[in-house]
Amino acid sequence: MAAPDPLxxxxxxxxxxxxxxxxxxxxxxxxxxxxxxxxxxxxxEATSDAYLKPLEQFTIVAPRHRVSLEGELEAVLDENPAMAxxxxxxxxxxxxxxxxxxGRAPLLALAPEAQPDFMGRLxxxxxxxxxxxxxxxxxxxxxxxxxxxxxGLGDTFGQNVNADDVVLDKxxxxxxxxxxxxxxxxxxxxxxxxxxxxxxxxxxxVVYAEEGRKAESDxxxxxxxxxxxxxxxxxFDEAFLRERTERSMENxxxxxxxxxxxxxxxxxxxxxxxxxxxxxxxxxxxxxxxAVGHRRGPLVNKxxxxxxxxxxxxxxxxxxxxxxxxxxxxxxxxEPKGILLWVVDARPIGYSFSVPVLSALVSALALARxxxxxxxxxxxxxxxxx
Amino acid sequence: MTxxxxxxxxxEASDLVLEYRDAARTVRAVDGVSLTxxxxxxxxxxxxxxxxxxxxxxxxxxxxxxQEGRVAVLGEPLPAEPxxxxxxRRRRIGFLFQEPFLVPYLSVRENALVHAVDxxxxxxxxxxxxxxxxxxxxxxxxxxxxxxxxxxxxxLRALANAPELxxxxxxxxxxxGETGRAVMAVLRRRPAGAALIxxxxxxxxxxxADRVLALRDGRLRPLDRSGHGLDxx
Numbered sequence: 001m002a003a004p005d006p007l008x009x010x011x012x013x014x015x016x017x018x019x020x021x022x023x024x025x026x027x028x029x030x031x032x033x034x035x036x037x038x039x040x041x042x043x044x045e046a047t048s049d050a051y052l053k054p055l056e057q058f059t060i061v062a063p064r065h066r067v068s069l070e071g072e073l074e075a076v077l078d079e080n081p082a083m084a085x086x087x088x089x090x091x092x093x094x095x096x097x098x099x100x101x102x103g104r105a106p107l108l109a110l111a112p113e114a115q116p117d118f119m120g121r122l123x124x125x126x127x128x129x130x131x132x133x134x135x136x137x138x139x140x141x142x143x144x145x146x147x148x149x150x151x152g153l154g155d156t157f158g159q160n161v162n163a164d165d166v167v168l169d170k171x172x173x174x175x176x177x178x179x180x181x182x183x184x185x186x187x188x189x190x191x192x193x194x195x196x197x198x199x200x201x202x203x204x205x206v207v208y209a210e211e212g213r214k215a216e217s218d219x220x221x222x223x224x225x226x227x228x229x230x231x232x233x234x235x236f237d238e239a240f241l242r243e244r245t246e247r248s249m250e251n252x253x254x255x256x257x258x259x260x261x262x263x264x265x266x267x268x269x270x271x272x273x274x275x276x277x278x279x280x281x282x283x284x285x286x287x288x289x290x291a292v293g294h295r296r297g298p299l300v301n302k303x304x305x306x307x308x309x310x311x312x313x314x315x316x317x318x319x320x321x322x323x324x325x326x327x328x329x330x331x332x333x334x335e336p337k338g339i340l341l342w343v344v345d346a347r348p349i350g351y352s353f354s355v356p357v358l359s360a361l362v363s364a365l366a367l368a369r370x371x372x373x374x375x376x377x378x379x380x381x382x383x384x385x386x
Numbered sequence: 387m388t389x390x391x392x393x394x395x396x397x398e399a400s401d402l403v404l405e406y407r408d409a410a411r412t413v414r415a416v417d418g419v420s421l422t423x424x425x426x427x428x429x430x431x432x433x434x435x436x437x438x439x440x441x442x443x444x445x446x447x448x449x450x451x452x453q454e455g456r457v458a459v460l461g462e463p464l465p466a467e468p469x470x471x472x473x474x475r476r477r478r479i480g481f482l483f484q485e486p487f488l489v490p491y492l493s494v495r496e497n498a499l500v501h502a503v504d505x506x507x508x509x510x511x512x513x514x515x516x517x518x519x520x521x522x523x524x525x526x527x528x529x530x531x532x533x534x535x536x537x538x539x540x541x542l543r544a545l546a547n548a549p550e551l552x553x554x555x556x557x558x559x560x561x562x563g564e565t566g567r568a569v570m571a572v573l574r575r576r577p578a579g580a581a582l583i584x585x586x587x588x589x590x591x592x593x594x595a596d597r598v599l600a601l602r603d604g605r606l607r608p609l610d611r612s613g614h615g616l617d618x619x
Contacts, residue, residue: 004495006489006496006497006499007500016491284487285487288500290472291483291487292476293475293476294472294476295473376449377449381440
């Protein structure tokens with residue numbers, strides 16, 4: 001039979017679960033809250049990402065000065081060696097509620113013959129209703145966008161029926177799209193009627209690259225981009241729009257870091273206090289360890305390891321519980337509103353890791369100070385005759 | 387000053403002085419004590435409360451730093467800083483206190499091994515537990531033990547490393563007379579060669595001692611069998 005190690009931190013934790021429960025509970029609850037709250041913030045990023053996803057398949061080119069792309073500008077675009085095809089389009093935007101504030105889902109106006117190919121490239125399919133009929137105000141909209149707006153087939157949107165909408169005129173939902181890209185389709189001819197307010201919208205050119213040459217095509221377009229002359233045009237590619245989205249959130253890590261560290265400091269202080277209070281109940285135990293010949297250093301290590309194990313156990317369970325809370329939050333509240341969420345996000349989990357680390361560190365320092373000032377003789381004599 | 391010399395010294399203490407100071411006065415708890423204890427010797431230290439018995443024992447164990455003098459165990463000086471002397475204390479000295487201070491969440495076996503220094507300690511503890519009638523209690527927690535059993539568990543801990551020197555501070559003070567005598571009988575049966583120093587205010591517990599010394603006002607003097615040398619036994 002192997003000799004047991006009576007000073008093993010694991011043995012203490014196994015035999016005294018109720019003593020460490022308060023610290024474990026605090027670590028667990030704070031970690032759960034931190035993971036759940038900080039992860040929720042990525043809903044904005046996740047949903048924005050879904051609206052940017054279509055741009056992995058195509059790039060938009062728009063004239064800078066003219067109302068048309070015809071002539072000189074088309075000739076420039078046709079020199080792109082990586083381009084497979086280009087299609088005339090207009091881009092409208094559909095207001096979409098997000099977790100905080102609102103986003104905009106792209107609504108592309110395309111000719112009827114260009115729509116099936118566009119849907120195929122973006123892995124989007126018609127799941128209900130029909131595609132917009134030529135010359136009508138019909139719109140086929142992604143199911144997630146409709147869910148977020150609380151709309152369905154037959155409903156109308158646009159500034160003529162809802163002043164809050166960003167899209168001009170009025171459209172009627174005639175089809176529901178499903179698939180990876182959150183996009184909507186309307187008829188190009190309808191949006192180009194000379195007497196329509198929509199005619200003011202400049203035409204875009206949707207550029208498809210050859211298979212596997214999207215980056216090359218985008219780079220060529222960026223190089224060809226000019227700001228002067230008749231052929232001046234702008235390129236709206238995935239990188240440009242993604243960078244713009246990321247810039248809007250560039251201060252978020254600073255804010256989250258500040259909040260996280262503040263919470264971790266408070267929790268570390270409370271945890272250290274609880275650990276010192278718990279240590280008061282073990283003064284005799286450590287007094288006898290010192291008296292029989294244990295050095296203070298290894299005893300501090302033992303205490304630090306105990307505090308660390310409890311903190312990290314609380315953190316691990318807290319992360320698990322936080323993910324379960326997020327799954328429930330997503331299924332019950334976010335998905336019905338068409339809001340996306342990355343449940344497993346390394347950043348909030350990383351941020352929350354500061355809680356057990358700081359707690360263990362501050363506890364170890366507090367306990368080391370307490371142990372350092374401990375006089376085993378005073379403890380022995382307290383109960384002896386002296 | 388008293389100096390008792392033996393052939394094979396396990397413990398050598400010379401000219402020990404320990405003073406406690408407070409704002410009002412300075413108390414000299416140990417006043418120039420020298421003591422040499424040989425292998426296997428049983429030395430009793432008696433004296434009234436406050437005579438400095440326990441203070442002397444803590445000096446001998448290296449748990450208190452003397453203002454003057456030095457202590458050596460088997461020729462190895464105890465460092466002035468108690469924490470630096472921990473290794474010597476752990477390896478060479480067994481300590482038995484008036485209250486055994488057993489760790490409540492550890493079994494008797496685990497309590498006995500809290501300062502074990504080698505793989506032999508477990509076998510040693512289990513063999514000794516058989517000898518002192520504690521074998522059936524090795525897996526019990528301290529709260530299930532009687533006072534005498536708790537003190538015997540403390541003896542198991544003190545002897546786990548087969549120390550050359552066993553120090554006992556009032557080991558029977560919290561026990562009734564019969565239990566106290568039983569505990570002393572166990573201490574007298576300590577492993578061969580281990581020196582034993584027992585501090586007590588009750589000289590009747592020192593039956594079989596090779597020497598009994600009295601401590602009064604921090605000074606050491608021999609005590610004969612009739613109790614002479616101790617004003618207040």
